[in-house]
Amino acid sequence: MSLTIEQIMCTSPVIPVLVIDDASHARPLAEALVSGGLRVLEVTLRTPAALKAIAEMKQVEGAIVGAGTVSSTHDYDAAMKAGSEFIVSPGLTRTLGKVVTSHGTPFLPGIATAGDIMRGLELGLTHFKFFPAMAAGGIPALKALAAPFYQCRFCPTGGIGADTAADWLALDPVLCVGGSWITPKGPPDYAAVEEAARKASALA
Numbered sequence: 693m694s695l696t697i698e699q700i701m702c703t704s705p706v707i708p709v710l711v712i713d714d715a716s717h718a719r720p721l722a723e724a725l726v727s728g729g730l731r732v733l734e735v736t737l738r739t740p741a742a743l744k745a746i747a748e749m750k751q752v753e754g755a756i757v758g759a760g761t762v763s764s765t766h767d768y769d770a771a772m773k774a775g776s777e778f779i780v781s782p783g784l785t786r787t788l789g790k791v792v793t794s795h796g797t798p799f800l801p802g803i804a805t806a807g808d809i810m811r812g813l814e815l816g817l818t819h820f821k822f823f824p825a826m827a828a829g830g831i832p833a834l835k836a837l838a839a840p841f842y843q844c845r846f847c848p849t850g851g852i853g854a855d856t857a858a859d860w861l862a863l864d865p866v867l868c869v870g871g872s873w874i875t876p877k878g879p880p881d882y883a884a885v886e887e888a889a890r891k892a893s894a895l896a
């Protein structure tokens with residue numbers, strides 16, 4: 693049975709935002725993240741290896757693998773074909789929103805303004821990625837946005853790190869945060885990734 697976006701957001705306090713250049717890294721990376729306690733993995737569609745990486749990561753027991761940076765219906769189709777279990781987008785268009793919601797796919801679209809949230813509510817969505825979290829005003833901005841939209845829940849992403857994640861997670865409307873800090877650029881150091889994942893999962 694497929695999970696709801698709320699269940700996915702509540703699985704771990706941090707969703708690692710992954711940019712994978714080499715699909716052969718995907719499976720060991722997912723194993724390190726899941727061993728460290730982070731089961732929800734967002735693979736961004738920013739590299740040619742991303743779709744293969746999604747399929748590889750899905751083989752890892754316990755992993756819940758989704759596609760990020762989904763910005764068109766073409767991206768959505770490709771992500772679903774690769775086996776994505778949820779979809780994250782940097783923003784929200786009616787075209788993409790209608791297609792994703794019509795299939796009932798767990799969806800976490802990016803919002804940064806009240807108008808964005810209202811567009812989401814019109815599509816029946818209540819769970820959003822607040823992006824780019826720091827550049828869009830940080831915690832004061834999210835608090836101000838969340839007040840009128842009390843029914844909404846958020847995953848702030850963009851500029852959040854190990855040192856600030858806990859401050860965001862302390863906010864009631866925040867179910868989890870996203871970030872790339874768990875997997876720094878360069879050849880993966882799986883032991884370091886597992887350790888960073890362990891620290892991040894302890895933020896719950």
Ligand code: 3PG
Binds near residue numbers: 823871872
């Ligand atoms: C994203 O795609 O969600 C962001 O690029 C992640 O932001 P970060 O690299 O600042 O964590």
